Amino acid sequence: MTFQPYATSAEAPPSSPSPYATSEATRLLCAGVYLDPEFRRRVISELVEHDERSVPPSLGFDLVQVLAHALKARAAEALTGAVLAVLWLGFFAASYQPLIAHPPTAHHSSGYGYGGGYGSSPSQAFGDGVGTAAPYVANFAFLYALVCLLSWFAKTPAARDHALYAPAPPAGSPSPLRRARSGFLAVVAVLAQLGYWALAVNALRDSYYLGAVFPFALAAVVWVHRLLAARTVRERLNRLRYPDLPPVELPRRGRYRALAAAIEAEQYSPLVVYDSAQPFLGAGVPFQPWSFVLELKRRTTGRVLPEQRVPPEQPDLTARAVLDLIVPRLLALRQAAAETSLDRLRDMEVREVVFLPHGPQRAAVRRDREAVEQHLRDAVDEGAERRRHFLRIRVGAWDEQVVLSVLIRVHTQGRLLVLEVVPHVLGPVRHDYELLADAVALRGVRLRSGRPAVSAFVAGPAALQALLRYGAGPGGGLGAGADGGTALSARPTVSLRELAAESTVSLLQDLDVNRYVRTIQERVIAGVREALHSEGYETGRFEQTVVQVLEGGVYIGAMSGGAVASGAGASARAGAAGGEGTT
Numbered sequence: 001m002t003f004q005p006y007a008t009s010a011e012a013p014p015s016s017p018s019p020y021a022t023s024e025a026t027r028l029l030c031a032g033v034y035l036d037p038e039f040r041r042r043v044i045s046e047l048v049e050h051d052e053r054s055v056p057p058s059l060g061f062d063l064v065q066v067l068a069h070a071l072k073a074r075a076a077e078a079l080t081g082a083v084l085a086v087l088w089l090g091f092f093a094a095s096y097q098p099l100i101a102h103p104p105t106a107h108h109s110s111g112y113g114y115g116g117g118y119g120s121s122p123s124q125a126f127g128d129g130v131g132t133a134a135p136y137v138a139n140f141a142f143l144y145a146l147v148c149l150l151s152w153f154a155k156t157p158a159a160r161d162h163a164l165y166a167p168a169p170p171a172g173s174p175s176p177l178r179r180a181r182s183g184f185l186a187v188v189a190v191l192a193q194l195g196y197w198a199l200a201v202n203a204l205r206d207s208y209y210l211g212a213v214f215p216f217a218l219a220a221v222v223w224v225h226r227l228l229a230a231r232t233v234r235e236r237l238n239r240l241r242y243p244d245l246p247p248v249e250l251p252r253r254g255r256y257r258a259l260a261a262a263i264e265a266e267q268y269s270p271l272v273v274y275d276s277a278q279p280f281l282g283a284g285v286p287f288q289p290w291s292f293v294l295e296l297k298r299r300t301t302g303r304v305l306p307e308q309r310v311p312p313e314q315p316d317l318t319a320r321a322v323l324d325l326i327v328p329r330l331l332a333l334r335q336a337a338a339e340t341s342l343d344r345l346r347d348m349e350v351r352e353v354v355f356l357p358h359g360p361q362r363a364a365v366r367r368d369r370e371a372v373e374q375h376l377r378d379a380v381d382e383g384a385e386r387r388r389h390f391l392r393i394r395v396g397a398w399d400e401q402v403v404l405s406v407l408i409r410v411h412t413q414g415r416l417l418v419l420e421v422v423p424h425v426l427g428p429v430r431h432d433y434e435l436l437a438d439a440v441a442l443r444g445v446r447l448r449s450g451r452p453a454v455s456a457f458v459a460g461p462a463a464l465q466a467l468l469r470y471g472a473g474p475g476g477g478l479g480a481g482a483d484g485g486t487a488l489s490a491r492p493t494v495s496l497r498e499l500a501a502e503s504t505v506s507l508l509q510d511l512d513v514n515r516y517v518r519t520i521q522e523r524v525i526a527g528v529r530e531a532l533h534s535e536g537y538e539t540g541r542f543e544q545t546v547v548q549v550l551e552g553g554v555y556i557g558a559m560s561g562g563a564v565a566s567g568a569g570a571s572a573r574a575g576a577a578g579g580e581g582t583t
Contacts, residue, residue: 018062018268022243024399025061025497028429030248031237031437032500033070034229037077039500043070046494051259054362056274056282056492058267059426060400064260066496068248071256073229080225084218088141091214095141140200140211147192154185230440238441265367270353271375273365275491279355282495283405284426287517291420292545296412297538317417317535319381319410323352323391325534326408326527330393333523345516349394353407354379357386358491365490383411383418390422395516401428402509406520410528419528423517427501428509 020026033040046053047067055063200211236245250256266273274281296317330350338346354375356365379389393406403426411418505513525546532539 018064020058020060020400021062021065021247023061025401025429026065027237027239027242028433028437029061029066029500030069031233032430032433033066034073034233035433035436040070040073042499043067043496044074046496048259052362052490054273054358054490054492055263055266056495057272058497059282059394059403059405060396061497063267063496064250064263065247068250071251072248076225076228080221083221087214087217087221091210092141094210095139143196143199144215147196150192151189154182154189233437233440237437239438262362269367270351270372271365271367272353272355273358273490273492274355275358280424281492282497283424284403284498285424287423287425287513289422291418294417294542296415296417299536299538317412317531317537319412321535322410322528322531323380325531326391326524329523329527330520333519344395344397345519347396351392352376353390353392355388355390358489360489362490383413393520397512398428398509402505402513404513404516406517408524421521421524425505425513426497427503427505430500430502433500
């Protein structure tokens with residue numbers, strides 16, 4: 001046949017802007033970078049700091065949009081950290097100013113330790129008898145920094161990360177020892193807070209306001225940061241408004257333009273760069289894969305019509321011939337679903353993809369149309385070990401939250417037909433992302449009475465940590481690792497979509513997945529059966545084999561000459577009279 005580029009695809013490769021930029025999965029992942037600092041760090045680390053790595057396929061979402069929102073959230077966090085750093089520096093400078101202007105002397109019988117009169121220093125908040133140690137003990141910047149550190153260590157790691165944002169996600173059940181340790185540190189932190197405010201209120205009588213004003217200034221900065229983050233989630237990531245809003249753009253710098261172009265070229269490309277340790281990265285978890293090997297025999301019995309007689313010079317069955325009979329059945333299924341119901345099969349995608357082993361450089365893989373056509377043409381019948389051709393059928397159910405990908409590989413060699421069917425299921429985006437994003441979108445940030453001020457008192461260390469970690473930004477250009485050195489490999493290592501996915505699906509979602517898998521398998525098997533029949537091969541053994549997959553639910557482990565074996569350690573052999581024996 002004459003090769004037609006993407007002739008067996010549901011549609012041509014998506015172009016920018018992505019058709020999945022407004023999907024529900026994209027919306028929740030973008031909300032996740034604001035609500036989960038750890039996820040935001042992983043997004044930036046994998047895509048920016050390790051820009052030498054290829055990205056796995058983006059099934060039902062747009063990775064560029066997720067990165068754009070992650071960079072926007074990081075910039076806001078860095079700005080907040082810078083403002084808090086200035087506040088802290090000003091607080092320390094103001095607290096130490098009396099020490100420079102009025103150094104302590106030993107001859108003051110009043111015991112305040114300062115040359116000025118009463119009220120000239122916060123050390124007078126301690127009263128008489130403090131002596132020369134008063135400047136150090138009564139330094140409010142030092143005391144409040146100590147309070148912040150104690151409160152910082154009293155929190156769980158998740159709560160520390162969320163100090164600038166919404167409440168931390170629920171943690172698992174801690175051990176009794178850890179629970180006792182956390183309780184002790186929490187009591188110490190509360191006592192430190194009460195002690196500090198006792199001193200600050202006492203200092204107000206001496207007209208020293210900085211000790212009480214600074215914590216509220218700190219809380220105001222954090223509160224503004226929370227309001228801005230909540231406004232972004234409420235206005236840009238609202239479930240109802242998000243599909244109609246224009247996409248967020250990456251920073252207008254050459255490096256990010258090159259990075260966006262690389263991601264856009266890879267995330268929907270028919271050429272998938274893979275690591276042999278995890279070849280189907282990004283597709284989720286395997287769902288009942290099966291395969292068989294069938295010996296091809298020409299039909300010699302039964303009634304053979306003249307037009308079905310196969311001349312001796314007839315070439316052997318090819319993988320392309322099998323695929324050309326499978327794909328029309330899948331497209332007809334999609335058309336029927338679109339005409340008769342609202343079933344998700346109406347949006348089924350059918351595409352040919354080629355899996356390529358990773359190389360030393362990300363840009364080494366050509367992705368122009370000519371190169372893609374060449375790979376699709378050469379790989380379909382080659383049966384190679386490293387470069388592999390698959391037909392990928394994808395169904396994005398539940399608003400692209402549950403993604404089913406059925407990868408089919410047909411390989412013919414000699415007188416054997418190899419059929420591999422590898423379904424994968426990608427679970428929905430984390431449920432807490434959806435709940436928190438919708439709650440913020442509907443009500444904004446609504447915290448319990450008194451919580452904003454109390455929680456903001458310990459936000460300084462969190463913001464400063466964010467400033468130190470992200471303020472300078474990652475170095476290097478496209479093709480350089482986080483250390484700025486030469487990249488060792490372009491292999492993809494992490495799927496951010498899998499990282500933010502639930503490990504399980506609901507019962508309704510599981511029923512839908514089973515229905516889609518069985519429907520697709522029926523069409524695939526029917527196409528293979530017709531290919532065998534039209535090319536003049538026996539189909540009896542094939543039909544006896546696949547009926548167990550369609551009706552009995554037996555997933556094949558090995559097969560030779562028409563015999564079936566299922567389960568771990570099973571074996572099979574063909575019977576002497578052409579029957580099958582299984583064990």
